[in-house]
Amino acid sequence: MDHPRVVRLASEQHGLVSSRQARELGAGRGAIAHAVGSGRWTRLMPGVLAVGAPLGTFHERAMAAVLSTEPSWLSHSSAAWLWGWNVRHSRPEVTVNSSRRVSRAGVRVHHSGETSSDHVACRGASR
Known part of the structure; x- marks a missing residue:
């Protein structure tokens, strides 16, 4: 399950959040790893996650x-x-x-x- 607060912040930041922001909003390291492993989130750069598919803009x-x-x-x-x-x-x-x-x-x-x-x-x- 995606964290609604993380998804909301990502929607305000071109689909992205930092790992720090995700943790501050309640997503633990295990939840982040699971979201990345399942393909729901993508690591774009060190410490940066795309919530959903990256657009490349x-x-x-x-x-x-x-x-x-x-x-x-x-x-x-x-x-x-x-x-x-x-x-x-x-x-x-x-x-x-x-x-x-x-x-x-x-x-x-x-x-x-x-x-x-x-x-x-x-x-x-x-x-």
Whole structure:
């Protein structure tokens, strides 16, 4: 059985949740492993689950990049595209605090000392 709170959150995040979010909403590690093993959920990146079948959209890949590197923010050309600018965006770009060393396959990770929430704007499910 899927956890309704996890499914609801995923519906607000392009079909995705982080493993941490799923656990905080009551899905234990065993339940997560069972959902993945049965094909109801799919692991997209380290710590990121698609609830249902992944769609492969840029929005989904961008959300997965943010969830996989959290706390982080969609940034650079990915953020510009999300805000409607006509820019190329082949892979998601995120920014993390410069004190953290993070890398993910298929994601361009930028490091910055300026990661205050004062510098972050939200649009839809992405931040």
